[in-house]
Amino acid sequence: MEKVLTVIIPIYANEEYLSVCLPTLLHDDIMPMIEIMIVDAGADDDTLSTAYDYVQKYPETIRVLKYADENHGAALNDAVKKAQGKYLKVVEGHDWVNTMGLVTLINYLGMHDVDMVINPYIQFNGDNMKQDVIVEHTFAQYSSQYVYQFDELNITKPIPFCEITYRTKLFIDNDIQFDDNLFYVDAAYVLYPIRAVRTITFLRNPVYVYHVNFDPQNLTMNVKETQDHLAQHYQIAKACIAYYDLHKRSLSAAKLAYVQQCLRQVINIQYYIWLSFPPSTLRKQQLMGWDAEVHEVVPEIYQMTSGPIITMLKKSHGHLYKLAALLLQHKLEYIEQRNRP
Structure with missing residues (x-):
């Protein structure tokens, strides 16, 4: 069966959270349709050991791409080129997903062709252990039953990277690449593909669980x-x-x-x-x-x-x-x- 979604997981020294992240991506209903690419751009031995343990258990679903240095941008570029999924989504190794939301998303992606898919996300705060706070995206006025032309909308608020799923061909056909020397590419992931996006849709089910304490761009939290x-x-x-x-x-x-x-x-x-x-x-x-x-x-x-x-x-x-x-x-x-x- 053709892979519908490639989930790219950059990993560093986050072995504890990788053990939380990976199980949330594994569900019997979507196993034939999902590809999980763990991208090592400077992980420690314990994190890599956890990653390879999962590869042994799920060799048809999970693979590890290992790079010699902490070059996040170049590693992601290579992962995108090797992705087998019709769509791709980046999930940081210290975050995870809402499994049933992921199942719903993959079922939708398998039946539709759209450049950019937006889902709300769930916020988790490890300091006070508050979780399941659903952060709705600001596009509730748009129907989840309709695919829009990006140019017909007036989107002026940046869409968080954790809400975004892209069609993989968008990157390949338009030679969209992240800068090789960048460590964090969240901003580039939100910004760079927009020039090639024609269609966009807004779904209602939350997928990404966002661990706010680990966001390098969230100044107030860290x-x-x-x-x-x-x-x-x-x-x-x-x-x-x-x-x-x-x-x-x-x-x-x-x-x-x-x-x-x-x-x-x-x-x-x-x-x-x-x-x-x-x-x-x-x-x-x-x-x-x-x-x-x-x-x-x-x-x-x-x-x-x-x-x-x-x-x-x-x-x-x-x-x-x-x-x-x-x-x-x-x-x-x-x-x-x-x-x-």
């Missing part, structure tokens, strides 16, 4: 993790800007508006990362260098960056940097306290 990967996120932001600058003239009005909002979000996060550090001369220089770079390269996006803290920083030309940093850190401390069990 500041230390984000700070540790400052350089990686900076490279992501620069790559997304370059991609936008390359393709913006060929985008339809609807796609341009959507991509601009996606890029605005990525740029805002980079501002917040630098502001989350204790104020220093070095951090201020880095931050204002970033501000100047965005203003020069994508002035239209620069005008869209928003939020009272960023606005205050820009209007003061950096003179209120220390106050902006302290305000953000106060906000983050408040959110952290609120989320404690």
Whole structure:
């Protein structure tokens, strides 16, 4: 039987959660239709051992692609080329899925041809152990019985990567590739394929279970993790800007508006990362260098960056940097306290 869905799972040092993730993808009703590709781009031995244990149990369904270095982008590019599924979805190794939602999704995918499929997701907070909080996507006004043309919609809010399933041929036919040197590619996964998307549909069943504590771009939930990967996120932001600058003239009005909002979000996060550090001369220089770079390269996006803290920083030309940093850190401390069990 033809594989309907390829699930790509990048793994690192997350052996504990991989043991949670994989069983949720395995259900008798979909075993012939699902392919699970575990992508090792720097995993430790215990995580790999867990992965190979599952390969031995399910050799027709699961395989491991191993790479020599922590090159997430290149590893995902290779996984996409080798994917046998008609559709593909990325599930981080520290997250998992709602099994019955996955079954419903695969049954739908097997009977329909659409470039981009959107599902709501479930949020899990490991700090206070709250789970099964269904985060509805913002497209409830659209019928789940209809396939839309992307260009006929007015989508201005970035769709979270965990909601998205793509048709695999979209990547192959349009030579859509992630940047080789990127570690986190969530933003690129949301942004890069849009130029080729023609059709989109919005389903109602939640599929992805999103472990918020492990999101490197969720500044309020994991500041230390984000700070540790400052350089990686900076490279992501620069790559997304370059991609936008390359393709913006060929985008339809609807796609341009959507991509601009996606890029605005990525740029805002980079501002917040630098502001989350204790104020220093070095951090201020880095931050204002970033501000100047965005203003020069994508002035239209620069005008869209928003939020009272960023606005205050820009209007003061950096003179209120220390106050902006302290305000953000106060906000983050408040959110952290609120989320404690």
